[in-house]
Amino acid sequence: MKKVTTLFSVFIVSLFASMTLSAQGNIDPNAPFLKDKNIPKFTLNLTTGKSFSNTQIPKTKYTCIIIFSPDCSHCQDEATELTKNADKFKSVFFIWNSYKEMADIKAFATKYGLDKQSNVIVGRDPEFSIPVFFRPRMTPFVALYANGQLLKVYEQGVKVPELLKIIGGK
Numbered sequence: 001m002k003k004v005t006t007l008f009s010v011f012i013v014s015l016f017a018s019m020t021l022s023a024q025g026n027i028d029p030n031a032p033f034l035k036d037k038n039i040p041k042f043t044l045n046l047t048t049g050k051s052f053s054n055t056q057i058p059k060t061k062y063t064c065i066i067i068f069s070p071d072c073s074h075c076q077d078e079a080t081e082l083t084k085n086a087d088k089f090k091s092v093f094f095i096w097n098s099y100k101e102m103a104d105i106k107a108f109a110t111k112y113g114l115d116k117q118s119n120v121i122v123g124r125d126p127e128f129s130i131p132v133f134f135r136p137r138m139t140p141f142v143a144l145y146a147n148g149q150l151l152k153v154y155e156q157g158v159k160v161p162e163l164l165k166i167i168g169g170k
Contacts, residue, residue, distance in 0.1 A: 027155065028135040033143065037150040039063060040133035044097060044123035047106040052121055060119070062092040062167055063148070067131060067141040070100050070108035075140045078157045079112035085160050086117055091167060096122040097130050 027034070043053045057063055068075035079096075082089065096114060098105045102124055109115040109122040125131070134141060134153070142154040144166065151166065 026137075027153070028137070031135040032133050033150060033153070036133075039065070039145055039148055040129055042097075042125055042129040042133075043127065044095070044121065044125050045102065046121055046123040047102065047109050047115060052123065057095075058093055058119075060091055060093045061146060063095065063145040064092050064163075065095045065097065065130065065134075065143045065145070067134065067136050067139055068096055068098050068108075069139045070098060070104040072139045074138075074157055076108075076112070078140045078142075079108070079114060081160050083113045083117070085164075086113075088160075088164060089167070090119065092119060092163075094120040096120065097125050098122075099124065099128065099131065 033040070039054050039057065041054050043051055046052050066075075066078065068078070082094070094114075094117075096109070098108070105122060105124055106115075114120045114122050134143060136155065138156060140154075140157040142158045144151045144153075144158070144163070154162075
């Protein structure tokens with residue numbers, strides 16, 4: 001009986017630990033971005049009907065890749081806050097990428113005014129190059145690059161003050 005109780009206790013502790021790690025969104029230790037600090041190769045189908053690849057990223061100091069889902073409330077909050085502060089992010093080129101249907105992605109871009117910002121593109125990565133590179137466990141997943149080199153990832157989105165602190169915005 002003591003062995004059964006001990007095994008059950010170990011099981012419960014293990015289960016709780018895995019749930020806690022999952023809730024914290026720990027990074028997949030095999031995610032390619034941990035070894036390769038360059039912006040991944042990708043081609044997006046944009047909401048405008050055009051294609052866009054990593055080779056077309058403009059020469060801005062910062063590039064921010066956001067993996068999102070249009071129906072995610074945290075992603076919606078992220079879009080609201082970044083759009084509200086768009087004037088502070090002129091030195092950042094934003095790439096919003098989703099795996100959802102294009103109609104949903106386009107509706108999201110329109111609703112949050114992302115389609116009106118010259119330093120923002122929104123689309124779908126049909127080859128899943130971006131998600132395979134980062135292996136996000138939740139959305140929004142944000143990867144911030146400076147001069148093409150990874151600075152930081154945010155597994156649960158990034159708050160405007162944190163981003164402004166890094167890019168030196170006001």
